[in-house]
Amino acid sequence: MTEQLTEPAVCGPADAPGESVHDLAARILxxxxxxxxxxxxxxxxxxxxVGAGVRDAAIFGVVAFMLLFAGLVASMVGLxxxxxxxxxxxxxxxxxxxxxxxxxxxxxxxxxxxxxxxTKAIRP
Numbered sequence: 001m002t003e004q005l006t007e008p009a010v011c012g013p014a015d016a017p018g019e020s021v022h023d024l025a026a027r028i029l030x031x032x033x034x035x036x037x038x039x040x041x042x043x044x045x046x047x048x049x050v051g052a053g054v055r056d057a058a059i060f061g062v063v064a065f066m067l068l069f070a071g072l073v074a075s076m077v078g079l080x081x082x083x084x085x086x087x088x089x090x091x092x093x094x095x096x097x098x099x100x101x102x103x104x105x106x107x108x109x110x111x112x113x114x115x116x117x118x119t120k121a122i123r124p
Contacts, residue, residue, distance in 0.1 A: 076100065 076096055083092030
């Protein structure tokens with residue numbers, strides 16, 4: 001009552017009768033090396049694309065920062081020139097300098113407070 005399979009097992013073209021296990025292993029190893037090489041090349045291309053994007057973004061960011069700084073300097077010079085008729089050259093320059101110094105001090109104190117708050121929040 002037990003039936004035995006009479007059909008032969010399906011063999012692919014790689015399982016040719018003349019091929020040894022050593023030949024099959026060598027072919028698998030060669031295919032694996034080719035795959036690894038192709039994957040490494042793919043990752044190199046991806047890294048190049050990301051690197052170019054980061055470089056471009058950094059260049060644009062630096063140029064934007066430089067333009068922002070130039071605009072800030074120009075506005076401060078304009079403010080000095082606007083104050084010269086009322087306060088004189090020395091006092092107008094001093095007023096703008098003190099205002100910039102006070103603003104910088106306030107911003108630094110705010111930054112220090114944020115850092116202190118962050119360090120307290122992450123302490124165990």
